[in-house]
Amino acid sequence: MSEVKSIKDQKLLYHLTSVENLDGIFKDGLKPRAGLSGFKDVADAEILKKRQALQLDKYVPFHWFAKNPFDGSVQRNRPEAQFVLISVYRSTARQYGWKIIPRHPLAGDSIQLLDYEQGFEAIEWNVMSSRDYLDPHCKSICMAECLAPGVVKPEAFFKIFTPSEEVDALCVAKLQAADVNVQTSVNQRMFYQ
Structure with missing residues (x-):
């Protein structure tokens, strides 16, 4: 049995979105x-207000692993919706100067918006790897974000992970219609069922 890589040593970042947003994203x-404007929002309205006040709405947020507390909350609150995970390489984030918040951006009174290298070192990786969502500190660390300071074009995507063959086929059809070349992969374990 192969050993699972720690979250720190993995290579990807993930952004959860509704299938309904893919046409606009691919365009x-x-x-x-x-x-x-005119997109299907998946996040909590109260949290969005706080993010706007901190000017975090000027960034595209990515998480460090799939099935994090944010993903779970969104998928539980919208059980009828279909979601995909858009992934990019962490090396892309480093190369283009993305920012990092080493814990949930709304945990506590202030946020730390750090440069990539400094932020990466500031994350409590051992705490994150325990994934104990009943522990508020761990849950906050598990929602650390890597923030893209602007539009992330489809050319930067590594792969789009889908929860089923049905969603994968829909995603592939949308990619073809938009003349975008990104791989897809069905992986149910990356989604809350």
Whole structure:
């Protein structure tokens, strides 16, 4: 049996979105919330207000692993919706100067918006790897974010993970219609069922 890599040593970042948003994403890229209109929002409205006050709506948020507390909350609150995970290489984030918040951005009174290298070292990886969502500190660390300061074009995507063959086929059809070349992969374990 192969040993599972720690979250720190993995290579990807993940952005959860509704299938309903894919046409716009494939056409224009993943945009910061401040630059969006006419899309299916998946996040909590109260949290969005706080993110806007901190100007975090000017970034596209990614998480460090799939099935994090954010993903779970969104999928439980919208059981009828279909979701995909858009992934990018962490090396892309490093190369293009993305920012990092080493814990949930709304945990506590202030946020730490750090440069990639400094932020990466500031994350409590051992705490994150325990994934104990009943522990508030761990849950906050598990929602650390890597933030793209602008549009993330489909050319930067590594792969789109889907929860089923049905969603995968829909995603592939949308990719073809938009003339975008990104791999897809069905992986149910990356989604809450």
